Amino acid sequence: MRAGERFTVALIGASGLLGRAIAGELASALGAKDWRVVQTARGRADARRVKLDLLDHDAVRAFLRELAPDAIVVAAAERRPDVCENDPALARALNVDALSVIAAEARMLGAWVLSISTDYVFDGAAPPYFPDATPAPLNAYGQSKLDGERALLASDPAACVLRLPLLYGPFTDWNESAVTSLTPAIVRSADPANPPAPMDAWATRYPTLTCDVAAVIRGMLEHHAKGATISGITHWSGDEPMTKFDIARRIARVLNVDAKLVAQHTPTDATPRPRDCHLDSGRLETLGIGRRTAFDIAIAGLLANYPDVPDQ
Template identity: 70%
Template sequence: MTRGARFKVALIGASGLLGRAVANELAAATQWQVVRTAFRHGDVNTVTLDIRDEGAVRAFISEQVPDAIVVAAAERRPDVCENDPALARALNVDALRFIASAAKDIGSWVLSISTDYVFDGTRPPYRPDDAPNPLNAYGRSKLDGEQALLRSGAQACVLRLPLLYGPVIDWGESAVTSLTPAIVESARGETPAMMDAWATRYPTFTPDVAVVIRQLLMRHEIGESVNGVTHWSGDEPMTKFDIAQTIARVLNIDARITAQHKPVDATPRPRNCHLASDVLEDLKIGQRTPFEAAIRAVMQNWPRPTTSL
């Protein structure tokens, strides 16, 4: 970065669940120049960009010349990836290769978001150097994307994250908030909500992740970049059954929730992919909001999201 120049960040995927949290954090806590992109929701403050279009990606990065690029755009729905592996590869692998190549050309650092689903969930907790073994197309595509980035020669960091939740514009944006309609309906009728009590997840609040990303960017700005693979995770083990009970308590409704103790998803999912976060913790990076406090803040907007209850 030129002496005296303003640090510039390209935030790719700024309209999504995590991207919005990162955009808000950087606007509130830094004086950086942040250029945001979105696939469909471009506006006067956001560049419309289809990351599947290599020419458009290269043009955007060469025109903007950011010091750092945060890639929060992806296809993250396991069932969609399983049914449309070509789409998963286009968004999670090929697009990252385009971004990495263009970033290498200008010397930009890339921070890309990956997932705990690169692991099979049989031997937690997982450290960054543990061998991946994804069980589904989503995990495989994200692992392939990691490898495409790290083998590109660009300065890069892969930040693996678990189940995310945060302020939503639609209940379906997160597998946490997507449980809400069934929870509410169970309190209205006679049919209980069946909730998975088999898989253990570590729900992680997007505003907390945004702080982690800001801190990683700050280290890059001062020449102390974290490169390679690293992990961040919430620290409360919860099944969807546990999550649903907490949501019902926060909403103060008498929900009827039944535990499902065997996996029922059509797409295979790992049982417990707890990510060890000690590498970032040792660098004094991180923030964790207790789940009940965070989901209470999210639910204060209930039923504002567009999915009707």
């Protein structure tokens, strides 16, 4: 960036659960400064978000060349494990090939890429995981994200990967997050006419608020803007371990419903999932980057308007 120019960020996938939180954080925190954020979406493109299909490589190249951003945040992905398992070609096209195109273009333009990845690159057998731990994904989603990380960093070693665990945050549909998606079953189970709701009590998760991740990403962008670029692999995670059974009990308490929940102590998902992928966040914490909101406070805020939430 030359003196007098604005620091330009391309936010790819700004319409998703995480992308919306990043857009909100950058708008409120950076609005007064000399930054410009250009958001993209595919299905949910609108007046705020440029339409960009990552499967159209020519369009991706044209968009980036015209914008010439200083930084590119990639929050677009296929992140549903069952969809990736059933359609590995789609997972690869979005999570690997599209990222390769962005990486090559970014390198040519001198733009810094910050790409979001997942704790599912690990098998969950030996937590906590540091950024240099050996990945061993158990499912097609984790494998595609790992392949994307590798393609990005091979093409552009200055780029950065931010791995995250289970996310939750402001939502437009219960199923946007595996945290809020538990709510309808929790509420149904409180009706005496309905059977108890089974909830996974096998896997330990670290639910992480999208607004906190957005603050982390703002911190990383600010580092880059002042010439202290963060490269390679980084992790960010909430620090409250809980199973989905624990999450469901907390949601029931917030909603004040007498839920009938049954703990399931063996995995039942069709797609294999890791047991405990606790990510060590020390690398970013050492740089003074990070924010954690307590789960009970955050979920109470998110469910405050229940049941006036758009139905799925």
